[in-house]
Amino acid sequence: MISRTRLHGLVFVATATAIVMWLSFNFSANLAARGMTIDFGFLSAPTSFPIGESLIAYSSGDTYLRALTAGLLNTIHLALSSIVLATVFGIAVGLAARIGHPLLTSAAKTYVEFTRNVPLLLILVVCATAVRGLPAPRQAWILFDGVILSSRGLYLPMPVFSGGWALGIAAVILASTTSVVWKWSLRGRSRLGSFPFASRISLTFCVAGFASLVVWICLTTSMDWPRLTAFNFRGGWSVTPEYLAMMFGLGFYTSGFIAEIVRGSLAAIPKGQSEAAASLGLSTLLSLWLVQAPQAIRLTLPPLANQYLNLIKNTTLAVLIGFPDLVSVGNTALNQTGRAIETVSIYLLIYLSLSLITSMIIRRLERRAQVVKL
Amino acid sequence: MSGMTLNSINRKGPVKATAISATDVAVEITRVNKWYGEFQVLSDVNLRVMRGERIVVAGPSGSGKSTMIRCMNRLEEHQEGRIVVDGIELTSDLKRIDEVRRDIGMVFQQFNLFPHLTILENCTLAPIWVRKIPKKQAEERAMHFLARVKIPEQAHKYPSQLSGGQQQRVAIARSLCMNPRIMLFDEPTSALDPEMVKEVLETMVTLAEDGMTMICVTHEMGFARQVANRIVFMDGGRIVEQNTPAEFFDNPQHERTRMFLSQILN
Numbered sequence A: 001m002i003s004r005t006r007l008h009g010l011v012f013v014a015t016a017t018a019i020v021m022w023l024s025f026n027f028s029a030n031l032a033a034r035g036m037t038i039d040f041g042f043l044s045a046p047t048s049f050p051i052g053e054s055l056i057a058y059s060s061g062d063t064y065l066r067a068l069t070a071g072l073l074n075t076i077h078l079a080l081s082s083i084v085l086a087t088v089f090g091i092a093v094g095l096a097a098r099i100g101h102p103l104l105t106s107a108a109k110t111y112v113e114f115t116r117n118v119p120l121l122l123i124l125v126v127c128a129t130a131v132r133g134l135p136a137p138r139q140a141w142i143l144f145d146g147v148i149l150s151s152r153g154l155y156l157p158m159p160v161f162s163g164g165w166a167l168g169i170a171a172v173i174l175a176s177t178t179s180v181v182w183k184w185s186l187r188g189r190s191r192l193g194s195f196p197f198a199s200r201i202s203l204t205f206c207v208a209g210f211a212s213l214v215v216w217i218c219l220t221t222s223m224d225w226p227r228l229t230a231f232n233f234r235g236g237w238s239v240t241p242e243y244l245a246m247m248f249g250l251g252f253y254t255s256g257f258i259a260e261i262v263r264g265s266l267a268a269i270p271k272g273q274s275e276a277a278a279s280l281g282l283s284t285l286l287s288l289w290l291v292q293a294p295q296a297i298r299l300t301l302p303p304l305a306n307q308y309l310n311l312i313k314n315t316t317l318a319v320l321i322g323f324p325d326l327v328s329v330g331n332t333a334l335n336q337t338g339r340a341i342e343t344v345s346i347y348l349l350i351y352l353s354l355s356l357i358t359s360m361i362i363r364r365l366e367r368r369a370q371v372v373k374l
Numbered sequence B: 001m002s003g004m005t006l007n008s009i010n011r012k013g014p015v016k017a018t019a020i021s022a023t024d025v026a027v028e029i030t031r032v033n034k035w036y037g038e039f040q041v042l043s044d045v046n047l048r049v050m051r052g053e054r055i056v057v058a059g060p061s062g063s064g065k066s067t068m069i070r071c072m073n074r075l076e077e078h079q080e081g082r083i084v085v086d087g088i089e090l091t092s093d094l095k096r097i098d099e100v101r102r103d104i105g106m107v108f109q110q111f112n113l114f115p116h117l118t119i120l121e122n123c124t125l126a127p128i129w130v131r132k133i134p135k136k137q138a139e140e141r142a143m144h145f146l147a148r149v150k151i152p153e154q155a156h157k158y159p160s161q162l163s164g165g166q167q168q169r170v171a172i173a174r175s176l177c178m179n180p181r182i183m184l185f186d187e188p189t190s191a192l193d194p195e196m197v198k199e200v201l202e203t204m205v206t207l208a209e210d211g212m213t214m215i216c217v218t219h220e221m222g223f224a225r226q227v228a229n230r231i232v233f234m235d236g237g238r239i240v241e242q243n244t245p246a247e248f249f250d251n252p253q254h255e256r257t258r259m260f261l262s263q264i265l266n
C-alpha cells in the first residue's frame, strides 16, 4: 500500500508531465508548420545599435550576448539600488508611524496613502519629466563638493584603489581575525565579568591593524573627481538621469508599501509587549528595538519578499523612460533579428531566476528570524 | 467569615506586620479624574499608600481598578489631579515617567513575557539596557530572583515552554530584577488554572513578608485577608470604601460593598 499523500504526489507529477509534454509537442508542431526553428545562434552575431549606459564596456558591433548582458547588469544594478532605497525609506516611515508622535504619525500616513494610490506608471512619468528639467552641465547643481547633478545625470567622486589584491586580502584577514578575537573576548567577559587581559591585548592589536589598514588605503587611494569638459563631465562615478528617474520612482513607490508592512507588523505585536517593556522603564525607542522589532521581523519578511519581487518585475517599465534594462535592450535585439521566441524565453529564464534567488535569500533570513521559540 | 477560606495558601495566619512607614509616602493620588472620551473612568480618586504597605484593590468588573493602577506608572494618563510616586509627580515629562517606571514593577494578568527571549534574557533585558548593569552581574541577579520564585532550572527555556503559573512567576522575577520599590499587580492570577493560582499567590506572600510595597488588584479574597493592610473597594470609578481586611469583610460600611462581598464569597 502506498500512502494517500504519496499517491496524490504521483498523480500530480504524472498530470503535470502529461500537460508539459502535450504543450511542447503542440509548440514544436506549430513551429514546424510555419517553417520556424529555435536557434540561439544570433547571440554571437554582431549588433548594430548603441546602448545608452552600461556597466561593462559595450559599443555597437559587439555581440548580442554582450548587449543583453549589459542590459541584465543594468536591470540588476537598478533593482538593487531601488530595493535599498525603498527599504531604507520604508523602514523609516514605518517606524515614524509607530513612535507615537501625532505629527509623525499623520505624515507617515499621508506618505503611505500617496504612494499606494498613485499608479507606478504615473510616478515614473513624473520622475522622468523632472529629470528632464535638470540644468545643463554648465549650470549644474553642485550639491556637495564633487557631487554634481545636471541634465547629464548624477556625478560622484569615485575612489580608485591602487592597492590592488594585497589590500583586499589584508582587509579580509584582518576582519576575520578580529571577529574571532571578539567572540572569544565576549566569552571571556561573560565568564569573568570583564574582558580578560589577553583579549584586551589582542583587541588592541586588532584596532592597531585597522588603523594601519586605513592609513594604507589613504596612501594608495586617489579620488577620481568629475570634471567639466566642453558639454559634459568626465571622470568620477555617474548614473544617467534615466537611471535616477527609475530608481527614485521605483524606490518611492515601493517604500510606501514597505512602510505599511513595517507599521502593520509592529501593530500586530500584542499591546502587552510594549506595556511590559514600558513598565520595566525601557524607552519607546528601546522598546521598539529590543522587544517589538525582533518579533515583528518574522511577520515582515514574507510580504517584504513580495515587494522585492514586484520591484524587480517593475524594472521592466524602464522601456518607457529609455533606460536600457534587459527588456529594453532585448526588444531592440528582437526587432533587429526577429528572434521573438528566443528573446522572450531569455526574459522568462532571467526574471524567473532573479525572483527565485530573491525568494531564496528571504526564505533563509526567515529561518534565521524564527522568533517564537517552541 | 466562615465561607471564606485561604483555599490556596499554605500558611494560615496573616502575614507578619512588617514596618509600615508613618511618614514615607510611596504613592499619593489626589483628586484624580480620568475620562475615555465622554466616559468618566475615574472620579475624584484619592489614595495614599505608605512605604511597606500592602493594598488590595477590589471591585466589580469595569469599576476602574486596572485604570487606577495603570495610572500609577503612566501606562494610562490622567487628565485631572495629581499622582506622585516616590516623590516624583507624573506629568507628560517623559524623563520623569521613565524614572518612575524604573522604580515601580508591574505584573500583568497576561504575563506579557517577551517570547523571543529566554527566561534569563527576559530578566536581564531591562537591568542591562536601563540600569546599565554588566551582563554577568545582571545574570547573577536574575538567577537569584528566579531561585526565589523557585524556577532557576527553567532559566534557559523560552516562555512558551513554561506553564502559566511558571510564566507568571518569571514575570514577577523579571520585575524584581529592576529592584523596584513598589510592585503593582493587575489580577495576576485571573488567567491561571486553579492549581497554578496557589504557586503565584505564595510567591506574592513571600514578597509581602519581605516588606515590599504592593498594590494588588485581585479577586482572591483569601489572599487579601491574609496579606493586605488595607482593602480599597472601587465602584463606578470611585473609591467607595477602604478599610482593614477584618473590618472590610466583617463590617462593611456601604451597601455596594456588602452586595459585592455577598456575590464574590458565594
Ligand SMILES: Nc1ncnc2c1ncn2[C@@H]1O[C@H](COP(=O)(O)OP(=O)(O)OP(=O)(O)O)[C@@H](O)[C@H]1O
Binding pocket: B036, B041, B059, B060, B061, B062, B063, B064, B065, B066, B067, B068
Ligand atoms: N482604552 C479604553 N477606551 C475606552 N474605555 C475604556 C478603555 N479602557 C477601559 N475602558 C473602560 O473603562 C472602565 C474601567 O476599566 P478597567 O479596566 O479599569 O476596569 P477594571 O475594574 O479593571 O475591570 P476588570 O475587573 O474587568 O478588569 C470600563 O468600563 C472599560 O470599559
Ligand SMILES: [Mg+2]
Binding pocket: B065, B066, B067, B186, B187
Ligand atoms: Mg482590570
